[in-house]
Amino acid sequence: MTQAADTDGAWRVAAGGRWDLEGAARLVRTLDAVRPSGGAAVRVDLSGLEALDTVGAMLLTRLADRLKGLGHAVEVAPVRPEHAPLLEAVRAAAAAPVQVPERPHPIRDMVERTGRGTVGLMREGLELLAFLGEITIAFGRILRDPRRLRVRAVLSHIEQTGLNALPILGLLTFLIGVVLAFQGADQLRRFGAELFVVNLLGVSVLREIGVLMTAIIVAGRSGSAFTAQIGTMKVNQEVDAIRTLGLDPVELLVVPRALALMITLPLLAFYADIMGLFGGAVMSYVVLDISFGQFLRQLHGAVGLGTFLVGLIKAPVFALVIAMVGCYEGLKVSGSAESVGALTTKAVVEGIFLVIVLDALFSVLFSYLGV
The missing domain is CATH 3.30.750.24 (STAS domain)
Incomplete structure (x- = not known):
């Protein structure tokens, strides 16, 4: 130079x-x-x-x-x-002007995250509500023309979600009945009212514990399976192929799963009630020396048909919510194995959360109605 x-x-x-x-x-x-x-x-x-x-x-x-x-x-x-x-x-x-990053502010960032999460939750709720509308329309088409229903798929899902779940559900509800009887007896013994542990078991298991535990187990077992199955089909572009053939994925994939779960969950809830009461009866016999005949007589006087039906009425609603969330998250899979895993976990969390929220709403409703 x-x-x-x-x-x-x-x-x-x-x-x-x-x-x-x-x-x-x-x-x-x-x-x-x-x-x-x-x-x-x-x-x-x-x-x-x-x-x-x-x-x-x-x-x-x-x-x-x-x-x-x-x-x-x-x-x-x-x-x-x-x-x-x-x-x-x-x-x-x-x-070009130099962009100086702002120093993070913990309170502002927390408020921002809370707002973003709230908006995302509202958007998710609206999308779930829209998906429920699609399922309702698909059910309406099947009611108008029952030949559209895939009976074999429904029976297959009944076997997967119902029969295959009996061992784990029976074991867990039996143990829950044992725990409830033991803890109830430990408290009621102080007042000399050990026999009323049967009343405690009957009301809690038939009205709340049986159907709630069944829904939670099914949400973790079958809800995640629905997401993984449909998500894998989405990754393999099978869902796109269904749409290309002019078929409705909701009618073809979602309705059979939802219908199967709405049939099996009440039956599983009844089975869970029986196993929970049986576990309580065994523990009552061991700890309180209450015979099985005494247990049944006290149970008959403590609970009526209404108590049993209150728990059973919730089952189809829980089933529809679990199936809806599982299938909805499966259809949201973006095309990678990582997405399948993340949305499967999300489906389980959302399903259990909505089941507990609905159970709380049912409790408030039944209390208001005096049931």
Whole structure:
């Protein structure tokens, strides 16, 4: 690089050779020595430039900015056509304002996360409500033309969600009955009212515990299976193929699962009630020496048909919610195995959450009705 004063008093800085990363250190030292006297205008001549990369363009831009800061009028010309786009891009990047990230504010961030979560929850609720409408329309089409119902699929899902769930459901509800009887006996023994542990068991198991535990187990077992099955079909583009054939995925995939679960969950709830009471009867015999005949007589006087029906009425509603959430999340899978796993977990959490919320609403409703 050379610098000299022209006859008109302007300074001319001639850039030549290769301006690239390899010679950047040498160029920095050379450019620091460019200090025109006075306030003379400076013209940077790039006609002799052989090669220019991003580093060289950045050094030229910094030179021009430094000279302008010293009060010189700077002109960069002539510029070879092959170098002009890069030089303009670097100039534009240097002129762009620097975005300084704001320091995180814990309270503001918490409020923002809460608001974002609330909006997302409302959007999710509206989408679930719309999906429930699609399921209702599909059920209506099947009621109008029963031949549209895939009976084999319904029977297959009844086996998967019902018969295959009996062992785990029976074991868990039996143990819950044992725990309730033991804890109730431990408390009622202080008042000499051990026999009323049968009343406690009958009301709690038939009215709440049996159907609630059944719904939670089915949500974790069958709800996740629905999401994984439909999600895998979505990944393999089978759902897209169904739509391409002019078929409705809701009618073909969702309705058989929902109908099967609405049939099996009341039966599973009844089975859970029996196993829970049986576990309580066994523990009552062991701990309180209450015979099975005494247990049945006290149970008959403590609970009526209404108590049993209150628990059983909830089962189809819980089943529809579990199937709806599981299938809805399965249809939301975006096309990767990671998405299948994440939405399967989400389906289980949402299903259990909605079941507990609905159970609370049912309790308030039945209390208001005096049932």
